[in-house]
Amino acid sequence: MMRPSGRFPLSLGYAGAACALAAAILCGLYFGDVRMSFAEMFDVLTLGPLAHPGEAFKHGVVWRIRMPRVIVSCISGAVLAAGGVIFQAVLKNPLAEPYTLGVSSGAAFGASCAILVGHGWITPAAFLGCAVSLAAVLFIGWRGAQSDLSGIILAGVIVGNIFGAGMTLMKAVAGDKVSAIVIWLMGSFSAAGWHDVIPLLMSLLVVLSLCLIYYNELDIFASESDAASLGINVTAARTILLAGTSLAVSFVVSRFGVIGFVGLIVPHFLRSLFGPAHRGLLMTSLLGGAALLSAADTAAKTWNEMPAGVLTVLVGGPIFCFILWKRK
Amino acid sequence: MEAKIAVLSVEKVSVDIQGTRILHEISFGAGTGEVLVLLGPNGCGKSTLIKTILGLCGKVSGSVSFRGRDISPHNRKKQALTFAYMPQNTASHSSFTVLETVVMGRYPHLEIFGAYTKRDFEIARDAIIRTGLSGFEGRIMASLSGGEAATVALARSLAQDTPVILLDEPMSSLDPGHAFAVADVIKELADSGKLLIVSMHDVNMALNHSDRLILLKNGRIFGDMPAAQADRDILAGLYGIPWEIWRTPKGHIAAIPDRD
Numbered sequence: 323m324m325r326p327s328g329r330f331p332l333s334l335g336y337a338g339a340a341c342a343l344a345a346a347i348l349c350g351l352y353f354g355d356v357r358m359s360f361a362e363m364f365d366v367l368t369l370g371p372l373a374h375p376g377e378a379f380k381h382g383v384v385w386r387i388r389m390p391r392v393i394v395s396c397i398s399g400a401v402l403a404a405g406g407v408i409f410q411a412v413l414k415n416p417l418a419e420p421y422t423l424g425v426s427s428g429a430a431f432g433a434s435c436a437i438l439v440g441h442g443w444i445t446p447a448a449f450l451g452c453a454v455s456l457a458a459v460l461f462i463g464w465r466g467a468q469s470d471l472s473g474i475i476l477a478g479v480i481v482g483n484i485f486g487a488g489m490t491l492m493k494a495v496a497g498d499k500v501s502a503i504v505i506w507l508m509g510s511f512s513a514a515g516w517h518d519v520i521p522l523l524m525s526l527l528v529v530l531s532l533c534l535i536y537y538n539e540l541d542i543f544a545s546e547s548d549a550a551s552l553g554i555n556v557t558a559a560r561t562i563l564l565a566g567t568s569l570a571v572s573f574v575v576s577r578f579g580v581i582g583f584v585g586l587i588v589p590h591f592l593r594s595l596f597g598p599a600h601r602g603l604l605m606t607s608l609l610g611g612a613a614l615l616s617a618a619d620t621a622a623k624t625w626n627e628m629p630a631g632v633l634t635v636l637v638g639g640p641i642f643c644f645i646l647w648k649r650k
Numbered sequence: 651m652e653a654k655i656a657v658l659s660v661e662k663v664s665v666d667i668q669g670t671r672i673l674h675e676i677s678f679g680a681g682t683g684e685v686l687v688l689l690g691p692n693g694c695g696k697s698t699l700i701k702t703i704l705g706l707c708g709k710v711s712g713s714v715s716f717r718g719r720d721i722s723p724h725n726r727k728k729q730a731l732t733f734a735y736m737p738q739n740t741a742s743h744s745s746f747t748v749l750e751t752v753v754m755g756r757y758p759h760l761e762i763f764g765a766y767t768k769r770d771f772e773i774a775r776d777a778i779i780r781t782g783l784s785g786f787e788g789r790i791m792a793s794l795s796g797g798e799a800a801t802v803a804l805a806r807s808l809a810q811d812t813p814v815i816l817l818d819e820p821m822s823s824l825d826p827g828h829a830f831a832v833a834d835v836i837k838e839l840a841d842s843g844k845l846l847i848v849s850m851h852d853v854n855m856a857l858n859h860s861d862r863l864i865l866l867k868n869g870r871i872f873g874d875m876p877a878a879q880a881d882r883d884i885l886a887g888l889y890g891i892p893w894e895i896w897r898t899p900k901g902h903i904a905a906i907p908d909r910d
Contacts, residue, residue: 545751548737550704550706551734552730552754552755552758553727553758554726593745597750598745598746601765
């Protein structure tokens, strides 16, 4: 296919994103409070997770603490970035991100309630908040004209604001627990462990399936073509894509808090380099999102265990502004 | 040219939109190799009729059948393999290229999980050449003029390769030269056996480049006739203003509103 000027070959995108991901994983395993050389790290890695070596401490640091954290941040980044691509195409809105249907506000409200009550069920409560907000947005948004995307975006904004107000109320009455709510809201992987990997793999599987099944439909949605006349059951496809992606993102948000900008900056950056075709954009975004969030988490953890969500916004915001400024 | 065989039948179709009746018991049939032009004033129901045939507008009563079988609006893929559609609004701000956009017309032909094949890209390139867009393959859609974007939409309809093509005001944003080029493409498609249903506002184009006119007024059929039979009284009745019609030395029909 003829390549327009300004676009780089997709193979370069795959190679670049894969290299970035490999580098981010290695940095994530190398950097941390316990110092070790690269040689020591590779020695520990080659022993495998089930070995009981003499240097048990460093083996434990790499395999029990750093490795699950790296895997979890990679999967979360992949889900958020690919989710951003899907939302921007389905809603035909470059500002859409995986939280557009209000799942972040729902999760924040649920988590705030759990922190306030103090029973420790933060993740289930946050997930319940996600599910309730998603159901409310789909019910309200699809009730009117089903071809009207503004309905679902408005429903997302309204439901998000209602849950946001509820969360502010929780913070107002939280007393000394308000700091726990604020820290949760910032988003962090500091508590990640192997037990988080399976639920996150499920969410990755959902997003990956949507990517592989619907990449042609996403092209048609994003190209502003009349999707129904090309044979797409528009309402069904939109509902599956939005609900599936939101649910997958809910796994990430409910466990690790609101991590912003990954779903915006990765798709926009890669689209500007390699074009809008979703077959390549989704796959490079999965890799690029994984690399970005893993790198952000490594930087955050070496910087006094700062929440990764703060770093993604602090770094991502200016980069996103630069991409917008460069766009002709 | 192939003999015309009746393929499309629209029977007593009525359509309501938000409680207002837009089409009243519309009935007509159309055959292969025919260029059927829908003509009428703004708001007469041309676009609604096209969308109803496509199954994009829910009808209150009546039926649309192709080769004797009802077209179910629920089987979108089958519809897309029967009808190609060029909408009225074709402006695009997308960053896809012209070739990427045109090949999307091949979507109904894809197998499940399938990707566009070399053959699909060949068909798309052929559609681009036929519509006079050679050299535009790598251009970004957002960089095109309104007329160029409309021509890309036409090329995508061609790439869809269906027996029926519905075009909603395909020439409204084109200069006379490009409008004639599109008229030639329409004739070429009809000569290859396809049925073309085209809505228009340009009376001269309609009179000179169609086999048959369906005149719509206030959601009802005002007339259904060969283009050559449309006279100034019919046009005056349709638009509510006087018309003058004459033939040029080369046999073309020229019609202009002739108000005092």
